[in-house]
Structures are given as C-alpha cells and as structure tokens.
Amino acid sequence: MVLFGVDVDYLAFVVLFCVGLYMLVRKSNLLKKLLGLNVMETAVFAFLVTSGMIEGADPPIRTAGTGPLFANPIPHAMVLTGIVVAVSVTAVALALIVQIHAHYGTIEVDELKGLP
Amino acid sequence: MRWLGLALVVVAAATLMLGVADLPPHGAHDAPVHTHVGARYLERGVAETGMRNLVTAVLLVYRGFDTFLEVVVIFSALVAVVALPRGRAARSRDGDDQPPAALLTREGPAQERISVSPVVAFVVQLLGPFIAVFALASLYRGHVSPGGGFQSAAIFGALFIALALVQGRERAARLVPRGARVWLQALGPLSFALIGGVGWVLTGAFLGYPAEAAAYALREAMVVAVEIGIAVGGAVILAQLFMAMEG
Amino acid sequence: MTIAWSQTVPYLVVLPLAGAALVPIVARRDARAAGGFTFVVTLVTAALAIALTVRLVVEGPLTAHVGGWVAPYGIELRFDRLGAWTAPLAVFFVLVVPFAWRYLEGTVPRDRWAAFYALMLLNLGGLIGFSLTADLFNLFLAMEVVSLSSYALVAVAGRGTAAWAALKYLLLGSVSSLLVLFAVALLFALTGSLNLPDVAARLAAAEPSPAATLALASLAVAFAVKAALFPLHVWLPDAHAIAPSPVSAVLSGLVVKIGIVGLVRVMELAASSGIALDLFGELLMVLGAVAIVMGAFLAIFQDDIKLMLAYSTISNIGYIVLGLGLGAPFAVAGALVHVVNHALIKVTLFLAAGSIIHQTGLRTLTDLRGVGRTLPQTCAAMTLGAIAIVGLPPTAGFISKWYIGLGAFSAGRVAYGFALVFGALFVFIYYVRMLNAFYFRTPTREEVAAAVEPPWSMRGPVLFLAAACVIVGLLGGFLLAFIMPAVGDLLPAIRS
Incomplete structure (x- = not known):
C-alpha cells in the first residue's frame, strides 16, 4: 500500500521516528527524553526488519515443510543485536539519571539548567 | 526554542520521507537486498553451518564477530553501571544525611521489601521452574527453532526480576552466588575469545569452525560453548543490572 | 606452524576486550592488581600493533577474514596505512594506564578501580575495532x-x-x-x-x-x-x-x-x-x-x-x-x-x-x-x-x-x-x-x-x-x- 508516495510500512517508520525525536527534543523530563530515544531506536529496528521481509515468505528456519521463499536472516540478526545495544545504553542512561536525581533532587532539564 | 525543536522534527520528517520514497518496494523477493549475501546464506547456510535456524547461523557463524562485540556491549553496560556510585533518593527528599561511607559501599542502604499479593507471589513461584525450562529449551533448540543464547538470557533475566519482586532482592540475589559473579558476568566475552582462539588454531582464522564432516562433534561443542556463554553471561549481567538499579 | 600475520589482526580487538572481562576477576583480592593487569594487556596489544605495522610496511595491507568467511559473506578487518594509527593509539594507552595508578588514589574510591580499568580496556578495544573493521x-x-x-x-x-x-x-x-x-x-x-x-x-x-x-x-x-x-x-x-x-x-x-x-x-x-x-x-x-x-x-x-x-x-x-x-x-x-x-x-x-x-x-x-x-x-x-x-x-x-x-x-x-x-x-x-x-x-x-x-x-x-x-x-x-x-x-x- 502506498501513501503520500511512500510505502506505508516505511511511512510508519518515519512517523515513529519523528514521534521519538519530538519527545527527545521537546520534553524536559529526562526519563521522557530517554523514552523518546527508545522509540526512535524501535523505529529503526522496525525499518530494518521491514527491509528483510518478503511477501508470503517463511521465517528463515529451514525445517521440513517450509519454503521455498524465506525472509532474509541478516536483518533479524542485526535487530537482535541492536536490541541488546539499546538495552545497554538504556541501562547506563537510567543509572546516570538516578545519579542526577540523587545529587540535584530533580530530573527536569528546565530546573537542572539553573543549577551549578 | 519551542519552535526550533518542532522545526527540527519537521525537517527530519521531510528528509526521511525523501530518502525512503526511493527505496525498492518492500516485500518483493527480487529486491537487491534479497539476492545478494542473504540469498547465499539461505542457500548454503544449512550445509555450511549445520544449523536450520539461519538467524542463529548468521549470529554465531557468519557474523560471529558482531556477536562478540554485542556481548562486549552488554558487559560494558554492567561495568558502566557498577562504575557509578550507588544512587540514593535525593537528600532534599528524605532529609537524613547518610554517612559518606554509605555512598561507597556496594550494598547501599537496606532494602525495603515491596509488598505483593500472595496470589501473584504464588503464581510467579509456581511458574518459575517452567519458565526456567523454557529458557533452557530455547537455548538448546536455538539452532533448529526460534530461540538462541540471547533469547534464553532474556527469559532467565526476566525470571530473575520476577522472583526478585515477589521474594525480595536478597533471596533472589542468592540465585547468583556472590563469589561466582565476576566469573559468570565475563562468560560471554571470554567464551568467544576462547572458542575464537581454538578456531584460530584449528582453521587459521579467528572464530573459524572446522568444516570437515569428521569434526562435526567438535564444531557442535564449540557452538554450544559459545551459546552457553552468551546465555549464562547475559542472564547474570541482566540480573546484576537489576540489582544495581536501586533507586 | 607458521603464523599468518594477517589472521592475527582480530586479536588487536579481542585482547583488550577479553582483558576487560578479566579485570574484575583479577581485582577481587587487591584493587591495585587491576592496574598492573591492565597495563600488561595494553602493552601486549601495543606490541602486536607495532609488529603488524612493520608487517604492513614489508608486505602491504593485511586483511583478516573473521571465521574464514571471505567478504562480503563475512566480516573483514583491514590493517592498512590508515588502520596503522591503532599502533600509536595503543601506545598512548600504555602511557595513560600507569599515570592512572596513583591518580585514582583520592579521586576514585577503591571499589570502583576495577570498573575504571575495565572501561579503559573496553575503550581501547572498541577504538581499535572501529578503526580496523571494513x-x-x-x-x-x-x-x-x-x-x-x-x-x-x-x-x-x-x-x-x-x-x-x-x-x-x-x-x-x-x-x-x-x-x-x-x-x-x-x-x-x-x-x-x-x-x-x-x-x-x-x-x-x-x-x-x-x-x-x-x-x-x-x-x-x-x-x-x-x-x-x-x-x-x-x-x-x-x-x-x-x-x-x-x-x-x-x-x-x-x-x-x-x-x-x-x-x-x-x-x-x-x-x-x-x-x-x-x-x-x-x-x-x-x-x-x-x-x-x-x-x-x-x-x-x-x-x-x-x-x-x-x-x-x-x-x-x-x-x-x-x-x-x-x-x-x-x-x-x-x-x-x-x-x-x-x-x-x-x-x-x-x-x-x-x-x-x-x-x-x-x-x-x-x-x-x-x-x-x-x-x-x-x-x-x-x-x-x-x-x-x-x-x-x-x-x-x-x-x-x-x-x-x-x-x-x-x-x-x-x-x-x-x-x-x-x-x-x-x-x-x-x-x-x-x-x-x-x-x-x-x-x-x-x-x-x-x-x-x-x-x-x-x-x-x-x-x-x-x-x-x-x-x-x-x-x-x-x-x-x-x-x-x-x-x-x-x-x-x-x-x-
């Protein structure tokens, strides 16, 4: 299906990416910023998986009774890896946010800016 | 400033639309993405790697070095979190000043137990062994069906968190013996380095797997060692990340 | 057995990263041992990088196919004239790590030293991997x-x-x-x-x-x-x-x-x-x-x-x-x-x-x-x-x-x-x-x-x-x- 001259799956990626970007740049709360980043990451993963998909194909597990068309295994492997990376970055960010809260007593950027 | 952010989003959206508008229509089996490297993996993967699940074949065999860096990334996350001092509630909030030593100890202030409904606690404990078996199965069957080391690690990690929530952190922490933690958390990178080195000696290439039919059992053992390293190492790291995240 | 130099290129990445995984183990008894261990790992990495630079001058760029899969079907690491900057890179770490031994005293609590050194090695391994991978x-x-x-x-x-x-x-x-x-x-x-x-x-x-x-x-x-x-x-x-x-x-x-x-x-x-x-x-x-x-x-x-x-x-x-x-x-x-x-x-x-x-x-x-x-x-x-x-x-x-x-x-x-x-x-x-x-x-x-x-x-x-x-x-x-x-x-x- 094509919408605005773009395949609707790719369109979904663009929308999701921009929702995340909006949260990242406009929200003042650090946790919400982090959530925005995660939404952006999810968008890119969705884009990757989409690019590896074939209409009517089976998952790339070659057991009896499957085929002849299989989805591309490389994007699956990349997304699996990407998810682990995203989890790692999120864990470090959360630990830093806990630190910031412990020191400043706030995680709102508006308030942090005025503090030393 | 308000409009700057919004303008950035609009510009990003327009640029992305322009970029993706031109991609080959997705889902077509003859797009370049499906006729090159992926096609070869699908065609010869089973014969070359002995794995029916080609995602696992890509992760462990063809692109094993990526997976090595992946376990290093999650190990980095653990080291990064451990490198930070324990977080505590803001001083302004709870009012009492902790002695400076409390900031530096690994344990931090004593944990409060979250009160949970006995029904939830019972169900989690009842399902616990089954979840563990599921995690093991997805590890063991990872090369022929959906699953693999990382999936297994994620299930184990989730089980740990569920148990920690209903039984308290101290009891859950006993699942990962303190003395063994430093070894178990390093299992991912170390198993890759070790098996990679064995492959280097046997085949001349780092992370190579012997291809001869006679070496089938050896190859199988190497793959299993790496998978167990990923699963156990990953699960222990997830559990420790959870334990380190006391707020 | 003769060693193919090109196939040792992955170790430039693997040595510091596997070393990083070992640092918390080494540091269990004495946090200071982590510093010494890290120094040794950076030293070995630097030595390998310098040896590979010499090989590069003698025989031209070195290419390692990880797992033996030839590109584009596998991952390729190239040690070429641009990648040779990893040799000075590793040498800088050899100098920075001993500097940190005494510097950490009084600035970073002792129970975080192991994490510090592990992070340094992770950083080194990542930098080398980034510079060499194709x-x-x-x-x-x-x-x-x-x-x-x-x-x-x-x-x-x-x-x-x-x-x-x-x-x-x-x-x-x-x-x-x-x-x-x-x-x-x-x-x-x-x-x-x-x-x-x-x-x-x-x-x-x-x-x-x-x-x-x-x-x-x-x-x-x-x-x-x-x-x-x-x-x-x-x-x-x-x-x-x-x-x-x-x-x-x-x-x-x-x-x-x-x-x-x-x-x-x-x-x-x-x-x-x-x-x-x-x-x-x-x-x-x-x-x-x-x-x-x-x-x-x-x-x-x-x-x-x-x-x-x-x-x-x-x-x-x-x-x-x-x-x-x-x-x-x-x-x-x-x-x-x-x-x-x-x-x-x-x-x-x-x-x-x-x-x-x-x-x-x-x-x-x-x-x-x-x-x-x-x-x-x-x-x-x-x-x-x-x-x-x-x-x-x-x-x-x-x-x-x-x-x-x-x-x-x-x-x-x-x-x-x-x-x-x-x-x-x-x-x-x-x-x-x-x-x-x-x-x-x-x-x-x-x-x-x-x-x-x-x-x-x-x-x-x-x-x-x-x-x-x-x-x-x-x-x-x-x-x-x-x-x-x-x-x-x-x-x-x-x-x-």
Missing part, C-alpha cells in the same frame, strides 16, 4: 563499545555534575549512533551487503538514488557529532573537563577521532561509489574553519585549564576537518598526520594538567599562578605541549598544520589559509596566558607554594610524551611519507 554493522557495534565506556568514564569520579555531563554526552551520542544504524539499514536495504567496499561497488553499479545520498549524509552528521565539529560540539567541553584527567586525555586525544575516522570512511565510500557529495567538501571546509577560530576564541576566555584544553580540541578538530575538506593531497595528508599528532599533544597536555591538578588540588589559571616554580618538570612538559599545539617548529604540531596550510594555499583557498593562521594566533594568545600565569606570576595560593612533583608513575609518562612531541616533530617527514600512499583513495570524493 563492515558497516561491525563499525556500529565497535562505536557503541567506545561510546558506552566513554559515557561511564566521564561519570566515574562520581559527583552529580559529572553524571549530568555524562548524560548530555549520552543523549547526543546515542542520537548520533542511531543515525549510523539508520544509515547502515538504508545501505543494506539498497545493496543487500554490509561490507564497505562491496557496498560501494554495488552502489556504483546501481542507479544513483536519493536514499544512498541520505545514508551518506546521515553518516556524515553522525560522525560530525562524535568528532564534536563546531556547531555539534556542545556535549564536549563539560564532559572532557569534568572527567578525571587520564580519562580526559583519552577522550580528547583519542575518542573524538572516531568521528574523524568515520568521516574518512564516508569519504572512501563516496569516492568509490561515485556518489557526488557536491556540498560535502565545501561544508567540511567552512565548518572546519569556523571550528578553528571559534574553538580557539572560546578557549581564551576559560580560566579552568581543563576546560581550556577541551575547547582547544574543538579547534584542532577544525584543522583536521578543514584539511580533509580541502581535498588537496598535501592538506589531506596533513590532516591524517594531525590525527596522530593532536592525539600525542593532547594526551601530553591533559596528563600534565592532571598532574598539576592532582598535586595542588587547584584547576584555574588564577589559582595556579607561579606553579612553574614548584613543579618545574611537569610545567616544562606542559610548555612543550603548548608550543606543539600552537604549531611552532620543530614540534609535532608544526608539520601537520604546515601541510594543511600548504594545501589550502596550493588549492587556491587563500581565505582558509588565513583562517588557519588566525586560529594559530588565538591559540598562541591563550597558551601565552597560561605560561604567563605559570612562570611570571607569584603564587597566591599556599597549595601552589607547597606543591611537590608527582610520583614517577605519573611524571614518567608526562616527560616521555613531552619528549615525543619534539621527536615526532623532528621525524614528521616519516609520518607524512607513511600516510601519503593512502591519500589517493580518498581524493575523488572531494574534488568535485
């Missing part, structure tokens, strides 16, 4: 190893301000990483391959598409963030100034260079795929020139010596980017040599500044007046570093800046040549300010008057590096001759 997705992962360890290293000294600086770094850094991943996904969707030369060849064979241009553009933006190129530099000053000094040295001298290495990869990709990035070279030149002047200008107003050095990094990244953008052979070669020279000088300066801060507990020029009298050796090293970064002969900074300038004039870009000279003038002003404070003012603080030279584990690396600033300057011609053959591959992209 695979797009592998590049992304190596970049994430570097980034994650860098975020944590900024915050390791542990106050809330450091965590805030680290989080700002993390948020911008993650957006940049995400752009890289998106570009990788786009290029993969277009070509079905992840191997850089293969992607370039398949792009060249296909019809030109805006998607490919978008991919290259988002790679360029992402790497400009990592390199802290001027308008995208906002994360850098706080992060580099707040981090402990050995970390500042690594971040400012080495980690920002992944942005430069990344930009070079984009140029290679553009050159061999025939995608004309018309504006790319021009944009690099303009941003580089602006960065030179603005970085140096902002540095003048800093009283905090580490903040001043951080702004000086922004200025120096400007020199490198300008050199790459100019596209004249001399300018590009000068820029590539400056990657190593700036690393050397900045590591020297940050370690010397770290020694001064460690011995006096003070960090502003106002407080540090007269410190040259009580810490003569450390301040002499700092002075040598300052002379080198201004670019006076016969130091390391001279030759690279000279060639960038020569490239600017020979390409007929006289205005950029003047930006370069102008920048050097600002740099001169702020280092003269520093030297004036150190040597020609009387101490106002008793900490300065009572300061003694740091222990030899700190003083040794600083003095060695300061001497290297001069020696490398004298031998500058060799570096240039070494890098020249690699320059040709980069040029078609920027000569539009």
